Amino acid sequence: MLSYTTRQCEVDAPLIEKIPLQKGLHVAVADQNAIQTPQAASAGPPGEILSAGLVRLDAVSKSYDHFQALHPTSLSIEEHRRYALIGPSGCGKSTCLRLIIGLIKPDSGQVLFHGHPLDESNIRQVRQRMGYMIQDGGLFPHLTARGNTTLMARQLNWEQTKIDARLRELTDLTHFPASGLERFPAELSGGQRQRVALMRALMLDPEVLLLDEPLTALDPLIRRELQIELKSIFDTLRKTVVLVTHDLIEAEYFADGLVLMRQGRIEQQADFRSLVEKPASEFVAEFVHMLEGPGLLEQKEQTP
Ligand code: ADP
Ligand code: MG
Numbered sequence: 001m002l003s004y005t006t007r008q009c010e011v012d013a014p015l016i017e018k019i020p021l022q023k024g025l026h027v028a029v030a031d032q033n034a035i036q037t038p039q040a041a042s043a044g045p046p047g048e049i050l051s052a053g054l055v056r057l058d059a060v061s062k063s064y065d066h067f068q069a070l071h072p073t074s075l076s077i078e079e080h081r082r083y084a085l086i087g088p089s090g091c092g093k094s095t096c097l098r099l100i101i102g103l104i105k106p107d108s109g110q111v112l113f114h115g116h117p118l119d120e121s122n123i124r125q126v127r128q129r130m131g132y133m134i135q136d137g138g139l140f141p142h143l144t145a146r147g148n149t150t151l152m153a154r155q156l157n158w159e160q161t162k163i164d165a166r167l168r169e170l171t172d173l174t175h176f177p178a179s180g181l182e183r184f185p186a187e188l189s190g191g192q193r194q195r196v197a198l199m200r201a202l203m204l205d206p207e208v209l210l211l212d213e214p215l216t217a218l219d220p221l222i223r224r225e226l227q228i229e230l231k232s233i234f235d236t237l238r239k240t241v242v243l244v245t246h247d248l249i250e251a252e253y254f255a256d257g258l259v260l261m262r263q264g265r266i267e268q269q270a271d272f273r274s275l276v277e278k279p280a281s282e283f284v285a286e287f288v289h290m291l292e293g294p295g296l297l298e299q300k301e302q303t304p
Helices: 093-100 123-127 145-155 160-174 190-202 220-237 248-254 272-277 282-289 296-301
Strands: 017-020 026-029 055-064 067-077 082-086 108-113 130-133 208-212 240-244 257-262 265-270
Touching: 055 093, 067 093, 067 108, 067 265, 082 093, 082 248, 093 208, 093 240, 123 130, 130 190, 145 160, 145 190, 160 190, 160 220, 190 208, 190 220, 220 248, 240 248, 248 257, 248 272, 257 272, 257 282, 265 272, 265 282, 272 282
Parallel strands: 082 240, 082 257, 130 208, 208 240
Antiparallel strands: 017 026, 055 067, 055 108, 257 265
């Protein structure tokens, strides 16, 4: 089970300086030249703006011991779009997210953020521009909801008034009761823990949200409630989102781009209708039709 480690939350204070981000918030970045805007990173002819993608996997592969979890895979995550990585258990979805956020290193290929390869010199700073949330929340059990949510901002020496204001925004956004902020994760319900995990992921106003089965562990009623709220949060914030799920209907509900994986490879990247109507392989057709009951397209129009 993956969880945040103290090391991930460390900040290398002497390296950092502040550069402006969205909505007037600031995060620490080691070197302004290290991470440029997509336009600055483009290398096309004059006048042409090439999309470098906000995040790109370029022929990235990953093995654990001798097992190839991800074969060389390329994927471009465009700004302000929402993607769902779907596929059967073990097909490499979480591995993709861990590579994007730099928790694991590729064996070959490159992960790029704003066109720049992730490496030791920029990974911690890039991580601060990505919000990451996992299935069981991955909260620190010894920190309260407030402590978990504000940890990174405190490490970055945000002023208390700014931390408090951001926390108020986030409790409003996620409908987390202010009275729950002093509780520890064990004293919160599963749904509340995921709201805290979401607040923590959003605290630094990241450019991209990486959500690894954020609702899977919840019971069906709470899951449905949070699906609706999460979608509304996505609509409000207009962030780039990569969401892992094994539920095709949930994928379609949240995402405009679906990436269906199988055994460490992308089998098809398409919108929902194309997956249903023009499956690229027998596997895709089977994956889609496993869910077929009253008629998948009609069913998804009523979901959730
Ligand atoms: P998914 O998220 O699609 O269920 P993962 O990306 O977690 O799949 O894992 C892909 C494959 O790699 C699985 O077979 C899994 O057992 C294996 N795997 C994942 N993490 C490790 C690890 N740390 N050590 C060994 N094998 C791993
Ligand atoms: Mg997984």
